[in-house]
Amino acid sequence: MQRRRFLQFSLWAAAALPSHYVLAARTGRAPDVDAVTGNGQQISLRGSDLDELAGQLQGQLLLAGDQGYDKARLLLNPSFDKHPALIAMPVNAADVQSAVTFAKAHALLLAVKCGGHSSSGQSSCDKGMLIDLANLRGVRVDAEHRRAWVQGGSLLGQVDQACVAQGLVTPLGTVSHTGVGGLTLGGGFGRLARRYGLAIDNLVSVDVVTADGRLVHASEQENADLFWGVRGGSGNFGVVTMFEFRLHPRPPQVIAGTISFPFARAREVMGVWADYASVASDDLYVDPSLVLPPAGAPGMVALEVCYSGPAADAEAALAPIRKLGKSDRDTLKTMDYLAVQRANDAGDSRAIASYMKSGFVTRLSGDLMTAIVDGIRPDPRRTTVLFFQHCGGASSRVPETATAFAHRDAIANMMAVVAYPTVADPKDHIAATRSYWKGLEPFTRGFYVNDMAREVTAAEISESFRGNYQRLAALKAKYDPTNLFRLNANVKPAQA
Numbered sequence: 001m002q003r004r005r006f007l008q009f010s011l012w013a014a015a016a017l018p019s020h021y022v023l024a025a026r027t028g029r030a031p032d033v034d035a036v037t038g039n040g041q042q043i044s045l046r047g048s049d050l051d052e053l054a055g056q057l058q059g060q061l062l063l064a065g066d067q068g069y070d071k072a073r074l075l076l077n078p079s080f081d082k083h084p085a086l087i088a089m090p091v092n093a094a095d096v097q098s099a100v101t102f103a104k105a106h107a108l109l110l111a112v113k114c115g116g117h118s119s120s121g122q123s124s125c126d127k128g129m130l131i132d133l134a135n136l137r138g139v140r141v142d143a144e145h146r147r148a149w150v151q152g153g154s155l156l157g158q159v160d161q162a163c164v165a166q167g168l169v170t171p172l173g174t175v176s177h178t179g180v181g182g183l184t185l186g187g188g189f190g191r192l193a194r195r196y197g198l199a200i201d202n203l204v205s206v207d208v209v210t211a212d213g214r215l216v217h218a219s220e221q222e223n224a225d226l227f228w229g230v231r232g233g234s235g236n237f238g239v240v241t242m243f244e245f246r247l248h249p250r251p252p253q254v255i256a257g258t259i260s261f262p263f264a265r266a267r268e269v270m271g272v273w274a275d276y277a278s279v280a281s282d283d284l285y286v287d288p289s290l291v292l293p294p295a296g297a298p299g300m301v302a303l304e305v306c307y308s309g310p311a312a313d314a315e316a317a318l319a320p321i322r323k324l325g326k327s328d329r330d331t332l333k334t335m336d337y338l339a340v341q342r343a344n345d346a347g348d349s350r351a352i353a354s355y356m357k358s359g360f361v362t363r364l365s366g367d368l369m370t371a372i373v374d375g376i377r378p379d380p381r382r383t384t385v386l387f388f389q390h391c392g393g394a395s396s397r398v399p400e401t402a403t404a405f406a407h408r409d410a411i412a413n414m415m416a417v418v419a420y421p422t423v424a425d426p427k428d429h430i431a432a433t434r435s436y437w438k439g440l441e442p443f444t445r446g447f448y449v450n451d452m453a454r455e456v457t458a459a460e461i462s463e464s465f466r467g468n469y470q471r472l473a474a475l476k477a478k479y480d481p482t483n484l485f486r487l488n489a490n491v492k493p494a495q496a
C-alpha cells in the first residue's frame, strides 16, 4: 500500500515539474575534469564518462562555468565558498541513483545538499561531486490518513504550507527556508516539538538511495535498521529522496511573538527561564537569546515564545514570563502558525556569514547562567548571540536508543553564534566565539549534529552519539562500507 502511494507520488511529482527541468540535461561534450576522491586522491574524470552520466539524467549535470553552477555550489552561509568538480541536479530518484552510482564508481568525494543550511559547510565540497536536491521538491498531503510525502530536497515552508492548508501540521524547524533533508536526518527541533516530538519522531518511512545505488524503502516494518539510523544519524546512510511524515490536526493559529528586555536584566530573565523551562507545559516553547549587536547598539535579552495550547489556558502558561513585568518590546499575539514559521527567515543571524559553537544542556544551573551572562562580550564589528532552542516535552519521552538521536534528556540546545560582514577576515570572530564557548562547554553534554562546528573531531562525533555510536557504525558498514557519504557527522564503518 505504501509502495503504491510512493509510485503515485513519483508520477505526480514528474508531472508537476516545469518542463525545462526535464529537458535541460547537459548537451555538448564535456571536457576532462580534475577531481578528488573521498580519500583526498587527485584524479581526472574523463569527459566521455561525464557525458554518459549527463545522458542518464533527466535533470542537469553542471560543470564550472555552466549556467546555474554558482548558485548550486553555494550555501546559505556565504563564508563557505566551495567549487565542486561536478554538480548533479536530480529531478527524481532515478537521477539520484545514477549520480550516486557514478560517485561510487569513481570513489568521489561526495556532498549532498538540500536547503544548504549546514553549519559545518559540508553540503558542498571542493573538487568532489555535489548532489544538489534543489529540483527535487514537492509535498503531497493525504488529509484523510494524516500523512505527507515530502521529496528529499524540499524546504520546511513548503511542508508547513501544504499541511496547514488541510488543517494539519507536522513539527519541523523554525526558519522556513531550512531544508527538510538536513533538519530531519539530524533530529529536527521546532516550535511544536515539545508537543508532538522531533521531526524524526513523526517520520513514518523514507526512500533512500544507498551507496550501492539501490532505492530502498525503510520504515518500522521494512529495513527497520536503516530506518533507525536515518532518524538522527545525519546523512550517513544515503540520499533520502522521500520522507513520509505523520500529521496532526490543529487550528491554524498560535500565540507567538518576542518579548525583549534591556541587556542589564539578562541574569534575571535567564534565571526565570531556567526555573520553568523544564516544568513548562508541552504547549509552551520559549527560546531565550542574548543579543549584542554591532556598532555599540544596545544589547538585549529576548524570549521568543510560541504557545500552541488552548487559548483559555494561555495566560496561566505564560504567567512566569508576565511576572518579569515591563519589557522594551512585546509582540506576543494570536498569529497564523505559518506567519510565525516565516517570521525569522531574514533575521536569523545564522543566515549571514557566521560561525557557531553549540551543545546540549540537560540542567540550567546558576553557574551556567553566570558563565553565559558574564562571558559574553560586545564587539562593534560583529553581532554576538547566545541562544537556546527549548527542548524537552514530547521529544524527551522517547527512549534514548529508540532512534539514532540520543539527546532525549536535553532541556535546551545552546548555541553561541557570531555574525559578521562577508568581506571581513573571520579569524578574530571565530577566536572570540571559541573563547566564549570555553566557559560554556563544560556545562554541555554532546552537541546537535545539525549545529556541528567546522572543526569537530571524529572522537567528538562518536562521543556525541553516545551509546548509539556502535550500532551506527555497524549500520554504516552494512549500507556504506566505503564511507561514500562522509560529509556529515561522519560515522566510520565498523571493522569486520
Ligand code: FAD
Pocket: 075, 076, 112, 113, 114, 115, 116, 117, 118, 119, 122, 123, 133, 152, 153, 172, 173, 174, 175, 177, 178, 179, 180, 181, 182, 183, 184, 185, 186, 187, 188, 189, 190, 234, 235, 236, 238, 239, 240, 241, 348, 350, 351, 450, 451, 487, 488
Ligand atoms: P544542507 O546544508 O542542505 O544539508 C546538511 C547535511 O544534511 C548535508 O551535508 C547532508 O549530509 C545532509 N542532507 C541534506 N539533505 C539530505 C537528503 N535528502 N539525503 C541525505 N542527506 C541529506 N535545526 C533545527 O533542528 N531546528 C531549527 O529550528 C533550526 N533552525 C535553523 C535556522 C537556520 C537559519 C539555520 C542555518 C539552521 C537551522 N537549524 C535548525 C539547523 C539545521 O537543522 C541544519 O543546518 C540542517 O543541516 C539544515 O538542513 P538543510 O537541508 O538546509 O542543510
